[in-house]
Every structure is written in C-alpha cells, then in structure tokens.
Amino acid sequence: MNSVTLQNITKTYNKGTILAVDKVSFEVNNGTLFGLIGPDGAGKTSIFRILSTLLLPEKGEATVDGYDVVKDYKSIRKNIGYMPGRFSLYQDLTVEENLHFFATLFGATLRQNYDMIKDIYVQIEPFKKRRAGKLSGGMKQKLALCCALIHKPSILFLDEPTTGVDPVSRREFWEMLKKLKAQGITIVVSTPYMDEATLCDTIALIQSGKILSVNEPDKIIKAYPGNLYAVKSGKMYQLLKDLREYDQTFSCFAFGEYLHLSFKNDTPASAQEVLNYLKQKGYTDIELNPVTPGIEDCFIRLLKQ
C-alpha cells in the first residue's frame, strides 16, 4: 500500500513565472523512510506543502493515506504529523508548554502517547521548563519531532529538520527516525545533505523542480554509468585544473581528500592513460584508485545529463 502518491504535480508561483515543481511523480510505501534530497530551491518545501494540504498544485494529483490532498484535506490534516522548515515552535513557551499545546491540538495527551516519544523526550526532559527559544539547534529538533509525533500520526512529514545543524546532531536525529520507523510510522523527510541519503529506504533526488531519480540508494549507486576513480596528490588544486584540461575527462570534482574522476570513454586502459598524462605534467606522487560512487557523485552525474 502506498502512503503517499504524487502524479505529475506541478506548482508555479508569481503568476506562473516561477516553476517550482515540474511534473513530479513518486510514491512512498507504507512504513518506509523516504528522503527527498536536493539543494535549496529544488522544490522540496513546495512539495511538502502540497502534501500537507497547505498549497494547491496547479496540475496533477496527490494522495496521502488514500485521501486526496485537494478534496479530502480535512481528513489529512487530522492524521499527519508535520514540521515545517526551521522547526517552527513557540519560542516563548517552555518545552512542556509546547508539547502540551500540540497534544491538545490533536486531542491527545502526553500521557496517552508517551511511549511513542519516550526515547526522544528523555533527552530533552531535563530542560522541560526552559523556553524553546533558549534551546540549542539539536534540542529544538528533538522538541519539534516530539511535537509532531505527540498525536501518534501514521505519516510524518519533516521539512529539512537537520538543516543548519552540526553533523553529530544530524546523525543522532536520523537514528531517532530509524527507531520511529521501526514502530511502523511512514516518514517523509527532505534534506539538502547528500550524505543523509544513504540512511533512507528510498530517495528521490530533486533539482530545480524536477525529479532526477527515485530509487533505493544502493540501486541509484549501482546505476552510475562507468567507473569512478579517486585521485590524490600533494597539489590538489593544481591537479584539479590539470585533470579538467585532460581531454578524456568527463567530470572531475573535489570530494574532500580526493578528486573524483570519470572518463568519457571508459576503457580498461583509461586509468593508465591518465597516469601517463599526469606524469608528463610533472606529478610524482599520484594516488589513483577505483572508488564506489556516493549519492553525491550520482547527483552530480544526473545533473550533468
């Protein structure tokens, strides 16, 4: 069964001059963790707002839990958990007050659904009398998550919950999401961080309103055309420039310690050929190895096509 379906959803702004979402279609299976991966301006928030019935699409259909987002919005609004970007909570209410308020909003109580949020709540419980505005980014995330879960929704929509938060807190947050998934909740998350993609069951890569690919992360990686090589030397920036000038290079990008290199015509000899080229340029300390592409490599590749 599909918790969420989108068919050819299109959304424009400013009297049609801005095309934010361009014929987007995908499905989310029940009980899975689905990631919508893409940079700012890709259309993630617009899609989320359409799914949570806050915006009407110009074209296309979408359903959430079997309900149509346009006609049955009331039913959807009763049953989903939604956190818009940048954890919008009431800054001048305490942790406790925020939770209590959101619970009552949905006719639930903290006591009723405590089990649902227990794992997360215990981390912020010591600060329950502190005003939400005075929490750190990581704590705000956790509070926002609790507030979205407090009424035991069947689906959770989280719009960029980890943006602007340091890598460690981000990792912890995804651990929490995994545990929630184990309780049977369908979770749809958006993020600009490519490294978080592998933590999802299924991902949709999106850029400029268009879906680049929808699949399980490792299938997307397997679909990477050709080989990818990691290259390293003492002079990285110079190496980057030289490799870009090499006529057999299809793409060469910096990836932390290494450069990731792919060729136009991938042959078994390609690696040796480029090494020769670099030796001619005077490099003596080249390290070159084949490497498995990551989601970011796939994203960049898909953008180029």
Add this chain to the structure above:
Amino acid sequence: METPVIKTDKLTKRFGAFVAANEITFEVYPGEIFGFLGANGAGKTTAMRMLCGLSKPSSGTATVAGFDIYKQPGKIKANIGYMSQKFSLYEDLTVLENIRFFAGIYGLTNKQIKEKSEKLIQQLGLQKETKKLVGSLPLGWKQKLSFSVAVLHHPAIVFLDEPTGGVDPVTRRQFWDLIYDASETGVTVFVTTHYMDEAEYCNRISIMVDGNIKALDTPIKLKEQFKATSMDEVFYQLARSATRKAD
C-alpha cells in the same frame, strides 16, 4: 615565519556567567585556507564576531590584519571581507549596482571600481546578467557573486560564515574554486562549514567544543591523531565528548 594575519592570545567572551569562548589561542598565516569548525553552540560565531571587530572580547588579546581588535576595530573592518549565508547582497539591486555599492563602501576609487567590476563580471560569466536584480538569480550564482564582492577590495583576510549551506553539490564546488583562486592571490580565507568534506579543502582546521579549541592542525595530521579515516570521524569523536548540548 611570516607575520600571522590573525593572532589571538587567550581570547575570551563571557555573557554573564556563561563563557561562550574560552581562552582561544591560535594563529592564521597569510594565504592559508583556515577551517573553523564546531557544533552549534560551540562558540564559533562568538569567536568570529570578535575577530571581525563586531563584538568586544571580555579578555585576552588579538590582532587581525595587524590591527588590534580592541583599539582598531574600524581598521579591521576596512581590511577584511565578510560573507555569511544570511546576508550577502541586496536582492532588489542589480548585479552591477551591488558590485558598485560594496566597492564604494570599501573605499575603492571610481576607476578601480570600474576595472574590478568588469573583471569580476567576466570571471563569473555574468555579462548577460549585469542588469538583473540579484533576487532573480539562482542561489548558486548569488553565492558566487557574494564571495567575489567580499574580496573585491583585495582584503588581507575574508571571513566566510557557512557560505555553502543548502547549495547544490556542483555550485558548492564551484564556490570552492573561487576560494582557491582567492587564496592563490594571497587572500587568507577563514571559513566555517558543516560539510566535513569541505574541511578537507582547508590547509589547517580548528575544532571548537564547548567554547574551547580542542583540535588544531592539518586535516591529515588530525586524522592520524584521532586514528580516523575521515574528518567526519574526527569531528564525531570530538563532538561526542561535548557537554554543552543544550545551550
């Protein structure tokens, strides 16, 4: 040893009883790309503000571009570039207007402004966009333009506060190309980021935890020190020991 562009000695900032930055001591050398990392709330922004002359330290000393941060904050501001994610350019001014405005602020003569703006526009390939409002440009272009404007007056050092947040992977790398270019012309780059792969592009990195600098070295040496295979792991090890999680 060259004269450091930034030199701090036990720089501290207190807000009441809370010590946001504690006895920060480090040096940054000309032409370096220096990565300034830390979790949210670790004290990065506080430290950066002090170095930019935007916030007065509670104690300790520091010089930036040779100027004392207590006595000469104005001179510091005139000799640095600054770019943050939150504010970069005026969305309702055109590309050209923005360039001219900021160039003017930094005290460039009309002749200099003309030369530099033409050069910049060429470099970024924005010849067709000069009369467009910055607000209408894609995010990536805005970021690149922002950075170029921040170094237009060839400052000794440019401070970048999470400049690539939320930007797509290709644009991110193009941005770093610009950083490399600037670094090669002698501009020192002081950058904070949440992307650990970007930490690898830096010459040296410092990591702040709970207001203190807990690590300061090249990426390679840090990975050796922490027996990690990536900066991600180094960061993770350090951040896990942090106690200041709620502030």
Add this chain to the structure above:
Amino acid sequence: MKQLLSFIKKEFAHVLRDRKTLLILFGLPIVQIIIFGFALTNEVKNAKIIVMDEAKDIASQEIISKVSASNYFEIEKSILSQQQIEESFKKGIIKMVLVFPSGFNNDLMHMQKAQVQVIADASDPNTANTLTNYLSAIIMDYQQMLNKGTSLPYRITTETRMLYNPQLKGVQNFVPGLMALVLMLVCVMMTAISIVKEKELGTMEILLVSPLKPIIVILSKVIPYLVLSVVNGVIILLLSVFLLGLPIRGSIPLLLLESVLFIITSLSLGLLISMATETQQAAMLVSVMGMLLPTMLFSGFMFPIENMPLLLQVISNVVPAKWYYIIVKSIMIKGLGFSSIWKESIILGIMTLVLTVASLKKFKIRLA
C-alpha cells in the same frame, strides 16, 4: 472546547511574556492621561492682566476683586504708562487689559448700561479667546448678581457658554477620546500583529495542518486582547475619576457594554488586517496609518466634525470610533441613558456584525 482553552492559555502566555509590549499597552494610556490631565491643559492659568480702573467705584471694585480671586488671572499691581503697557503686550508679558471707564457704576445704575473695555493679546487667538471667555463669565456672574432676571444692558462679547463645562475644562473632552484611541490601538494593532506573527514564524502552518477549526484560532487570538482591553479601559476610567476628578454621570454597566461592542469592532478590524498583511511590520503600519490616524482625525475627539468640509464629514461616518466617542460622551459627561444613544449603538452594532462576518470568511485555510 479543550482545544479552545488550550489555545487561549497559549495566547495569554505569549501576551504576558512579551513584557515590552505590555509596557506600551498599559503604560501608554496612563502616561497620556497624566500628561494631558496635568501638563498640557488648554486651560490658561495665571495670565497676567492689567486693570485700568478709571471709575474706582463699587461696581468696578467688585468686578476687579472677582477677577483677582480667580486663579485664571493675576493682576499686575504696578502702575504702568501707556507706552509701558504697549511694551509689555509686545513682549507677551501681559495677556490682557481690562478698562473700566470713569462713572462706570453711575452708568450702570442710572442708564442701565455700561461698558467695559477688554484688550486681549490675540497673537494667540486660542488663549485670547479663552481669557475673554473667562472674563465674560466673571462679568456675567456679577451682572446676574446685580440684576434679577432683567435684560442686560451691558455690551458683552457673545460667547457660547460651554454646556456642562463652564470652565472649559479639557479633561471632559479628552477622556472619551482617549478611551476610543486606546481600545482601538490595543485591539486592532495587537490582534493583527499576533496573527501575522504566527504566519511569519511558520507556526501558522502547523496550526493549519491539524484538526483545529479556523474559528478556534480566531477566537483564541481575540479573547486575550478582549480581556486586556477591558482591563485597560477600566484603568483609564478609574484614573479619570480619581486622578483627574472627572465624574461618570451615566450608567457604568451601559458604558462597559458599549465599550465591549466597540472592542469587538476593533478586534474584527485587527483580524481583517492580519489577513491582508504578511509581516508584523506591515501589520503595524496598516494599523497605525489605516486605523489610528483616521480615528484621531475623524472621531471628533481632536477636531470638531461639524467644522470639516462635507466630504470629510461623510467619511467620518464610516469610522467606528466616531460613534463610540459620541456614545461615551453621552454616557460619561451628559449622563444620558440608552434611549438617547440607541441610534449610535445600532450603527456600531451593524458595523461590528459586518466586520466580524467579513473577517471570518476571509480566514485562509491554506497558505496561498
């Protein structure tokens, strides 16, 4: 119901924790009353006046002693020459000269008419007017004492005696206007800002994506400010009565009821503004420019409507504050009952109904 209570509780928390705004809301009227009530009066006190008594008879002496006794005038004792008097006028030291011609009492007694000359410094016409009125009042007083019911032979400057306010006290005019202004300010601006704030912060999105009915959002935004306004209004009234000595002549429950009606009108206006604006700044601007200013100009509080050109008079009919001001004056100062203000009440009531329905209909259930 539980939802509503929970929401209202949250709204009160927001309001009470915003110390700065509370300070303005409550401090403003109090400060205004004190300033207007004490410092800035359009009364004139201790105006220097010279009396040239060429008659030096009973009548003139009596009038002079009355003038002297009033605290509006301070008689300049020293004897000045014509030139010195002119100099004093020029310098603004002296505001007025009162001249009794010789044989004043004789004329009065035998010819039943006599004249008194009053020379006033009219470079400030308001003050001159006021002083002339005071003087006329004193003279009339003496006159009445002298003549019992017979027509008055004196040539007196005809000046309408202000009903219910013979001493031209500013306060009586001012407090009803202040009530209208403050209630409007609190209800329109604060309600608008409160709702728009949720839009700005993003919390409105969460509220929409919940089973919460829009009416509950509206009610809970509106109720705390209803309560605050009533409290504020009561404070203003208490201050006026006890600090400024302004009595409430009419029925207090009726006054409160009408005030609640006006409050509801203002709240609806606030709601409508919140629907039309996206940022708190815009909401504030529209409230002040679009609401406060017309209220101040067209309610009749600062400038009499009857003196305005016809077009503006017509416009003033649309301003709810105008009707409320009339109602408050009638109850507070004239001591009238509902029978006199039923027309105004109905007009206000209709305005309230229309605005409330409009604001409810316009409430957006989506973001766009």
